[in-house]
Amino acid sequence: MVNNARKTSLYILNTLDQGSQTLDNILDEVLSPHIFFSKKDRALLQAIVYGVLRWRAKLDWIIDYFSKTRLSQIDPKVMNILRIALFQIIYLNRIPVSAAVNTSVEMAKSVTKPYVVGFINGLLRNASKRYQQVLFPDVNKDPASALAVNKSFPKWMLERWLDRFGLEETVLLCDAINTIPPLTVRCNTLKTRRETLLKRLKKDVEKVECTEYAPDGAFFSHPKKSIPKMKAFEDGLFQVQDEAAQLVTFLLNPKPGETILDACAGLGGKTGHISQMMNNRGKLIAMDNNTKKLHRLQSEMARLGISMVTTLTHDLNSPGGDKSIKKFDRILLDAPCSGLGVLRRNPDAKWSTLEQDLIRHAKRQATFLDNLAHQVKPEGLLVYCVCSTEPEENESVIKGFLNKHKDFAIEKNPDGLPYKARSFLTGNGYLKTFPHLHNMDGFFAVCMKRAK
Numbered sequence: 001m002v003n004n005a006r007k008t009s010l011y012i013l014n015t016l017d018q019g020s021q022t023l024d025n026i027l028d029e030v031l032s033p034h035i036f037f038s039k040k041d042r043a044l045l046q047a048i049v050y051g052v053l054r055w056r057a058k059l060d061w062i063i064d065y066f067s068k069t070r071l072s073q074i075d076p077k078v079m080n081i082l083r084i085a086l087f088q089i090i091y092l093n094r095i096p097v098s099a100a101v102n103t104s105v106e107m108a109k110s111v112t113k114p115y116v117v118g119f120i121n122g123l124l125r126n127a128s129k130r131y132q133q134v135l136f137p138d139v140n141k142d143p144a145s146a147l148a149v150n151k152s153f154p155k156w157m158l159e160r161w162l163d164r165f166g167l168e169e170t171v172l173l174c175d176a177i178n179t180i181p182p183l184t185v186r187c188n189t190l191k192t193r194r195e196t197l198l199k200r201l202k203k204d205v206e207k208v209e210c211t212e213y214a215p216d217g218a219f220f221s222h223p224k225k226s227i228p229k230m231k232a233f234e235d236g237l238f239q240v241q242d243e244a245a246q247l248v249t250f251l252l253n254p255k256p257g258e259t260i261l262d263a264c265a266g267l268g269g270k271t272g273h274i275s276q277m278m279n280n281r282g283k284l285i286a287m288d289n290n291t292k293k294l295h296r297l298q299s300e301m302a303r304l305g306i307s308m309v310t311t312l313t314h315d316l317n318s319p320g321g322d323k324s325i326k327k328f329d330r331i332l333l334d335a336p337c338s339g340l341g342v343l344r345r346n347p348d349a350k351w352s353t354l355e356q357d358l359i360r361h362a363k364r365q366a367t368f369l370d371n372l373a374h375q376v377k378p379e380g381l382l383v384y385c386v387c388s389t390e391p392e393e394n395e396s397v398i399k400g401f402l403n404k405h406k407d408f409a410i411e412k413n414p415d416g417l418p419y420k421a422r423s424f425l426t427g428n429g430y431l432k433t434f435p436h437l438h439n440m441d442g443f444f445a446v447c448m449k450r451a452k
Contacts, residue, residue: 005037005044006084006103012049013080016348023053023348042226051091052083053347054178057152059083059090065134066127069119077111081120089128097128143167147174156355157340160390169436176436177344182219183227184440185238186246188304189216190276192237200232213421213438214246216276236303241269242342244433244443245387247424248334249273251431251447252383253416256281258329263287263316263372268297268309270334275306284308289315316368320375330381331372335365337386337393341442344435358392365393369401373408376450382408385445389434394444398430402448411447 012026027049031037037045052059063082064071071079085104088095101124108117139146143162148155151174161170187194194216201208204224211217218238227233227240249270254260256279262271265286274284286309288294294311301309314320338361339349369384376382384401386393402408412429424431424438431445 005041006048007107008037009045009048009052009084010077010080010107012045013052013083014077016053016352017076017080019352023049023346039225047092048084048087050180050347051087052080053350055087055091055152056083056351057149057154059086059152061136061149062086062090062127062131062134063123066123066130075112075116078108078116078120081108081111082123085120085124086127086131089124090131101125101128139167143170147171151175151178153177153350154353157350160355164391172436173434176434176439177347179344180221181344181435181441182221182439183223183240184211184217184219184242186214186241186273187216187218188237188239188272188276190280190305191235194218197232197237200237201230204230204232211243211246213418213424213440214243214250215418216273217241217243217246219243234303236305239269239272239300239304241273242345242441244341244438244440245269246273247417247421247431247433248332248383248385248443248445249277250416250418250421251385251414251445252330252332252381253414254278254282254284254330259283259327261285261287261328261331261372261375263331263333263368264335265297265311266290266293266334268300270332271297271309272300272304272306274332275301275304275308278308280306280308282308283310285310285312287312287314287316289313316371317364319371326377326380327375328380329377330383331376332383332385333368333372334385335361335368335393337361337365337388338390339387341387341389341433341435341444345441358390361388362392362397365397366400369397370404373401373405373450376408378450378452380450381411382448382450383445384448385431385443387441387443389432389442389444394432395428395430398446398448407451408448409451411449414447 008030015021015026081104085100088100089097105117105121108120136149137146144155144158147158161173187197198208198218205220206222208218208220211219254274254277260274262274265271265288271286286297291313298311338353338357339346343350410429424433429446433440433443435442
């Protein structure tokens with residue numbers, strides 16, 4: 001791995017194929033401060049990696065059209081070299097075709113045999129001239145197969161969405177997921193106001209606007225520098241957080257002086273938001289099973305000027321605490337899930353998630369809810385959310401929980417949700433957002449109240 005955009009892109013894609021790390025983790029390693037990339041190279045690196053992952057199935061269809069060797073017989077590293085080159089040829093207009101082909105051939109020389117290098121060279125030169133002649137499956141004859149190639153998604157996902165949404169809406173959903181999303185942030189109201197933050201951000205981005213539904217949010221594109229290097233970030237004036245995720249904390253509606261548990265706190269996006277809504281007064285426990293994440297969370301709270309958070313390492317697969325002690329006014333469970341609602345930000349999950357994973361996640365989500373229920377005070381609130389739009393992880397989990405815990409009921413008219421965001425509530429009290437409908441991540445959340 002070197003500070004070369006194309007070689008590093010190949011390293012990232014090859015590492016992803018090994019299945020042991022997420023894209024976020026690999027990017028954290030690759031884009032660490034001790035490895036220098038120019039702004040131009042960093043932009044090219046991210047364009048290639050995210051572009052290949054977004055359009056992988058379509059790129060593979062084109063490769064298959066021009067290849068005399070079956071795709072299953074091509075070395076995965078060679079496949080990634082071909083994908084990187086084709087993505088540049090088809091989608092990056094500013095990259096000369098010759099540069100895309102030649103750099104890929106050069107990369108191939110260090111990872112494969114000379115005759116394979118010749119195969120790569122020939123295929124790419126042929127494809128670069130004729131890729132527009134490639135025929136794709138007919139959407140009228142077989143919608144799932146056609147969209148799997150044309151929109152580049154696993155067929156099983158499309159079959160589910162076609163069944164639930166129909167063809168027209170599924171196409172809109174796919175297109176929204178394949179669009180590069182804006183960078184969305186949440187103003188830290190402990191330190192500044194949104195209007196002031198917008199003025200500060202205008203120095204570092206081309207265009208910045210207020211979010212429509214979340215009162216503390218803003219979104220922008222084309223930053224002039226990386227977010228950690230922005231002075232407003234260094235000063236703790238904002239956190240990166242999608243608008244849908246911001247709405248979840250309003251559903252929780254934390255109050256100053258309360259005792260609250262953020263049960264799967266992760267890196268602290270919602271922990272920071274809860275703290276600012278509590279005006280940094282009260283008791284907030286940020287719990288996670290990953291101690292490294294909690295260390296980073298503590299650093300994040302220090303950056304934001306938050307002093308009320310206590311961290312706790314605990315695995316929610318096991319019950320915690322004395323079941324007779326009802327400690328918390330409110331608990332937020334942002335449960336681990338398939339992540340199919342955030343594919344526009346994490347396109348690697350398209351190819352790493354299997355349909356059977358949904359049931360596995362749902363079982364774990366149900367266990368987590370069961371192990372938290374006894375810790376909610378009488379008349380306290382338990383908010384469940386996932387960044388998934390799939391019924392197994394949404395309604396099915398909640399129906400199972402309520403059948404088992406008769407002392408909980410859904411708050412169908414929750415107090416804290418901003419007025420405009422109430423349009424996202426279903427008649428059953430479920431908060432649902434979708435990329436193609438609301439230009440935000442796909443989230444499901446519900447607020448449940450415990451009886452006296």
